[in-house]
Amino acid sequence: MAHLRSRRRLALAVPVVLSLTASLGFIPGVATAAAPQSAPAVTAADGPNLAYVVNTKTDRRTIESVKKAIAKAGGTVVTTYSKIGVIVVHSANPEFGPQIRTARGVQSAGATRTTPLTAAGTTDEGAADYLSAAEAAKVKAAATPASEPLEADQWDLRAIGADKAAKINPGSKKVTVAVIDTGVDDTHPDLAPNFSAKQSANCVGGVADTSEGAWRPYTAEDYHGTHVAGEIAAARNGIGVAGVAPGVKVSGIKVSDPDNGLFYPESVVCAFVFAADHGVEITNNSYYVDPWLYNCMDDPDQKAIVDAVNRAQQYATKKGTLHLASAGNSNHDLDSDAIVDDTSPDDSTPVTRTIDPHECFDVPTQLPGIVTVSATGVQNLKSYYSTYGKGVIDVAAPGGDRLYQIPDTPSKNGRILSTMPNNQYGFLQGTSMASPHAAGVAALLKSEHPWASPAQLQALLKAQADNPGCPDSYDQDGNGTQDANCEGGKRVNGFYGFGIVNALKAVK
Numbered sequence: 397m398a399h400l401r402s403r404r405r406l407a408l409a410v411p412v413v414l415s416l417t418a419s420l421g422f423i424p425g426v427a428t429a430a431a432p433q434s435a436p437a438v439t440a441a442d443g444p445n446l447a448y449v450v451n452t453k454t455d456r457r458t459i460e461s462v463k464k465a466i467a468k469a470g471g472t473v474v475t476t477y478s479k480i481g482v483i484v485v486h487s488a489n490p491e492f493g494p495q496i497r498t499a500r501g502v503q504s505a506g507a508t509r510t511t512p513l514t515a516a517g518t519t520d521e522g523a524a525d526y527l528s529a530a531e532a533a534k535v536k537a538a539a540t541p542a543s544e545p546l547e548a549d550q551w552d553l554r555a556i557g558a559d560k561a562a563k564i565n566p567g568s569k570k571v572t573v574a575v576i577d578t579g580v581d582d583t584h585p586d587l588a589p590n591f592s593a594k595q596s597a598n599c600v601g602g603v604a605d606t607s608e609g610a611w612r613p614y615t616a617e618d619y620h621g622t623h624v625a626g627e628i629a630a631a632r633n634g635i636g637v638a639g640v641a642p643g644v645k646v647s648g649i650k651v652s653d654p655d656n657g658l659f660y661p662e663s664v665v666c667a668f669v670f671a672a673d674h675g676v677e678i679t680n681n682s683y684y685v686d687p688w689l690y691n692c693m694d695d696p697d698q699k700a701i702v703d704a705v706n707r708a709q710q711y712a713t714k715k716g717t718l719h720l721a722s723a724g725n726s727n728h729d730l731d732s733d734a735i736v737d738d739t740s741p742d743d744s745t746p747v748t749r750t751i752d753p754h755e756c757f758d759v760p761t762q763l764p765g766i767v768t769v770s771a772t773g774v775q776n777l778k779s780y781y782s783t784y785g786k787g788v789i790d791v792a793a794p795g796g797d798r799l800y801q802i803p804d805t806p807s808k809n810g811r812i813l814s815t816m817p818n819n820q821y822g823f824l825q826g827t828s829m830a831s832p833h834a835a836g837v838a839a840l841l842k843s844e845h846p847w848a849s850p851a852q853l854q855a856l857l858k859a860q861a862d863n864p865g866c867p868d869s870y871d872q873d874g875n876g877t878q879d880a881n882c883e884g885g886k887r888v889n890g891f892y893g894f895g896i897v898n899a900l901k902a903v904k
Contacts, residue, residue, distance in 0.1 A: 443490035444512035447474075447602075449661055449704040450496055450505040454481040458501040465499035474662070475603050477669055480707040484602040484662045486513060497696060504704075506697030508661040509687055510744040524619060525811065525823040532821070535806040544638045546821060549813045551774050551803040552627075552794035552833060557900030558640045561840060562632060565903040566643030568843035573628050573646050573835050574676040576667045577621030577683065578657070579613035580648025581817040584622065586630040586637060587646065595647035595674045600654065602662035604670045611648035616817045618657070621648055623824050624682050626815030627832040628839065636821055637814060640836025640899055644843065647676065651683075658686035658743055661701045664760065665708040668719075672712035677842050679712070680835040681721040681766075682828035685759040687741035689726075692756035706763050713765050718842075718850040720835045721761035722795075722827035723770045723783040727880055728753070730762065730785030731890060753785070762788065767838070767854055770891065771795025771830035773810055774803040776864050778880065778891040780872050782827055786883045786890035790854070791861050793833035793897045796825030800872045837897040844903060860902050861895030863887060 448471065452462045459478055466473060470489035477483070481503070489495070496505045527535075527546070538548040543559070553559045572592050579598075582591040598610035613621060629646040630639035639646075649670060651663035664685050671679050685691075685705055691698035709719055728735050730753045738748040753762075761768045770792045771782040778784060779797040796811035803810060811823035834857065841856045842848060848856060866882035866889050873879065882891040 443488050445486055445488045447508045447513055447662055448485040448487060448492065448505060449508055449700050450483040450485055451503050451700060451703045452481045452501050454478060462499055462501045465496060469495040477665065480711045482665055482704045482707055493697065504700040506700030508701060510741045514655050527821040538806045544632060544636060546637045546813060549805045549807050549809065550637060551805050552812055553638060555774060555794050556833065556898055561899035561903045562642055565840065565843060566632065567641035567840050568643060569645055571644045571677050571839050571842045573644060573678045573680055573839050574649050574671045575621050575625045575646060576649045576651055576679055576681050577624055578618040578652040579611055579621045579650040580625045581612055581622045584815050584819055585635050586815050587625055589631040589633060590629045590646050592645040592647040595676055596649060597670050598650045599663045599666035599670060600651060602666045604666055611650050613817055614654050618652060619816045622817050623814045624680060624828065624832045627812060627829060628680065628836045630815055640833055641839040644839045656743060659683045661685050661705055665704050668708035668712045672715040672717050676717055678835055678838050679717060679719045680832050681719060681760050682831045684724065687743040689737050689740045689758065690751045690756035691759055692751060702757055702759055705759050709760055709763055709766060713850050716850065718838060718853045720767040720769055720831050720838060722831040723761055723768050723789060724758055725781040725826050726783050727781055728783045730783060730788040767791065767834065767857065769793055769827060769831040769834045771827045772896055773797030773801025775801045776896055777801060777867060780879065784880060784890045789890060789893035791834055791857060791894055791897050792892040793830040795827050795830030798825055834897045837899050837902050840899055840902040857897065858894035860898050862898050863892055863895030865889065866891060
């Protein structure tokens with residue numbers, strides 16, 4: 397099953413949850429070093445076969461020169477993204493990283509994992525809770541003629557006015573939201589009407605596979621992406637649930653590794669470039685790039701990861717694609733001076749380290765230009781697990797809260813109900829669920845303002861948000877200690893950014 401990072405990875409769904417802000421303009425400008433080393437090429441027997449990203453200038457001469465240096469250092473080119481100067485490489489040379497970083501034209505380079513490649517991260521919080529037949533019957537009994545059969549349990553739609561917005565403008569078929577995730581089951585009856593196969597692919601390994609069904613989850617346990625897709629665009633067709641923008645298109649770009657469920661950098665680079673080149677208007681990113689929860693700029697491998705993914709997302713942004721990402725499920729303050737990370741690397745043995753979130757970045761959510769989304773519950777209060785931070789969070793959206801914010805719905809489940817593989821439905825919670833709600837509202841705004849650029853769309857998203865302001869107290873468990881500290885005012889603060897998104901305002 398896709399592995400779930402309950403800390404923050406997948407916006408929190410439990411089975412496979414994956415999941416930075418600040419000006420990173422310095423990333424592409426890493427100083428180039430001397431000429432390539434003259435050491436002989438190595439063989440695959442010299443060490444474990446690892447994947448790398450090598451980042452260069454984008455001119456043809458430099459790229460060809462770097463490719464020669466890669467071969468000389470014992471590397472094999474998997475694919476080249478010439479438009480952004482990112483080359484994906486496999487090498488068994490244990491010194492490949494240090495050697496290739498000295499090659500002329502290389503601006504940054506590093507391993508994308510800490511364990512060997514095999515032959516063949518999300519941000520949800522906790523395990524999935526499937527809707528039983530008995531529960532479904534109870535929910536359907538509470539349905540109104542104007543709603544979907546299971547909509548009575550969708551407190552999240554009502555919280556942001558999405559049920560009312562659908563009557564005014566359900567969204568345009570000309571707008572597509574790509575779900576970069578564990579795959580999407582496009583055969584689900586609530587997703588099939590709005591699914592765009594021509595904008596879907598399997599990007600695992602860094603090369604896009606667009607063959608029929610390649611975008612689907614490996615197994616039913618890789619349900620995270622299907623759940624996310626339903627939150628965005630489940631059709632209002634009288635079958636099950638409804639999405640925030642039930643009239644827009646949704647596509648799936650699978651990036652989760654089949655062996656461990658991780659979201660490696662080269663797969664995410666592929667996803668951003670594919671989305672841009674296939675006319676996707678919005679991407680949802682409910683995960684963080686593995687294997688590091690935070691990528692520190694003083695580490696050459698982690699710096700190269702930030703550089704490569706940032707180049708890809710900026711390329712897509714320049715082509716007109718807006719990106720939204722989950723903030724994470726660790727209840728971390730990303731505007732603090734220090735955070736303890738004891739989960740990285742997550743593909744081998746984690747080590748405990750204290751990092752500065754202003755120098756070490758959660759990718760992609762802290763990359764420049766990406767909309768960072770925190771999670772709320774039915775009471776419009778920050779969910780207990782949601783990461784936050786003044787100047788980091790852009791907007792908030794319903795992500796669920798099973799402990800402290802319980803809705804008065806048929807199932808009384810504080811999590812988010814949406815589609816699951818094999819025609820099923822289930823509850824998940826996490827910032828992984830918050831980001832797609834905001835992506836759905838962004839899709840409605842794009843439908844209303846088709847010529848809006850990503851920057852304009854982000855401004856519109858912030859403008860229509862409702863900000864409850866910092867709570868007087870955030871002692872969720874009642875033990876007398878604040879569980880998180882909200883800084884800022886009514887206009888913008890660390891819990892909600894510019895506010896909780898509002899679908900109804902988006903279409904009015």
